[in-house]
Amino acid sequence: MKEVFTMWRHTQMVVLVALSAAIYAAVLIPFKGFVLVPGFTELRPANVFPFVFGLLFGPAGAWGAAIGNLIGDFFGTLGIGSIAGFIGNFFLGLLPYKLWGAFFRRGENMEQNVNSGKKLAVYIAVSVLASAVCAMWIAWGNDVLGFVPFAALASIITVNNAIAGIVLGPILLLLLYPRVKRWGLLWTDIMRPEEVSAPRFKAVGNALAWIGGLGGLIFGLALGLGLYSQGFAAAGFASGGAGSLGIGLGLIPFLLLVIIASFMLGGRDQVEAAEAEEDRVV
Template sequence: MKEVFKMWKSTKMVVLVALCAGLYAALLIPFKAIVLIPGITEVRPASALPIVFGLLFGPAGAWGSAIGNLIGDFFGSLGVGSIFGFFGNFMFAYVPYKIWQNLGIVDKEDAEPNLKSGRKVVAFIVAALGGALSCALVIGWGLELLGMVPFAALGAIISMNNLVPSIILGIPLLLVLYPRIKKWDLLWTDIMPEEDLPQTGGRARIGSIIMVLGIGFGMIGGFVVALGAGQEAFSFASSVAEGMSVVLVAGIGVVATFIGSFMQ
């Protein structure tokens, strides 16, 4: 995860953060009127952008997605939940490029996100799923913790609201953008010094596996408990509110996701 912090030394990467944030906010704001949950979320075709930003611009795409979402919140949904929205949208772009790099779906010899093979299209879909669910997990857990929106409802809406545009719009968008970004030498792996790039190999792969398992456990476990299964096992007696069972289970997933992220 060192590249997330070391990228701020690069002027080009900082400019890419600003560009990603501006584009994301510009596409989010016009759809703020098409509300799904008042004050929380809305129809978001802009959700196609974070995975593309992440694969092309790496940590700059992650920071840009987080900041862009926060800017968008100023136009109708700003609140304490925006804190979790910031981190959720960061993970929306961060998780995909880590999955792409470390899970072995893509050949190391041809790891650039050009979608020139069926294997890379599959990797894109897996990466999009991971990004969409990680965003839903962080935001759903946070707003359940605050008592604002039930985890199951918000998690399901955010997951679908993120995943569908990521796949349907993200694939053609990446196909169009990649050749130009490559030609202009703006891929993050071409911009950042080699010593600042994240290490790949055993530790990074284990981190990615822990991250993916954390996302899966948090989402599936949170839904299962929210729907009533296992309440007795996770409530630790009647003194603990039912909602806290969901917070606990989803929270374990959030913690595992971030531990896995820091290992990469």
């Protein structure tokens, strides 16, 4: 995870944070009127950007997603729940580049594009997991604060994120990757291997991310749907369902698994692969 901090040494990465945040916020704000949960979330096609910027810009994309979402909150949804939104969107941009390298062997082409069947499949899988983790953080935080029941917010955010990422993301990547690569703005071309965490037990970290992300989401939804005596269709969605001690405490182990996985899934192998490819071309 050290690249999340060492990236601030590079002026280009700082500029990419500002660019990612500005684009994300600029597309979020016009859709604030298309409300799904009043005061908390709305229709968000802009959610494609954390996936794409996370892959292309690495930690700069993660910071940009978090900051851009916070800027967007100033236009209708700002509150203490925005802290959970900041964290959730940070992971929405962080996990795509963290998980990307876990699906490729050393020496295999790791370029952050979807120009092959395998890479498209990896992108879709990563998008689903990142969507679930983002939703889990935001829904858990707002449930603990007593604002919105976990099941309502988590299901809406997961679907909202995943649809935007899966439908729009491949198109954007195919259009942007060659240009970003040509301009030398890929995070793997800017940062040096010693500035980036090395992957440790990559397969284990990948497994922990999936257990923590999808496992936590499923566990939270099951707990919410079974905890409130409102019937299956309404359970966890009606007002008054938030603030459950079971969800507040029960999801902590899953959130910790995601954090642990993020430390285990370094990105140094991707930077080294980019350097090796550059040397080969030269």
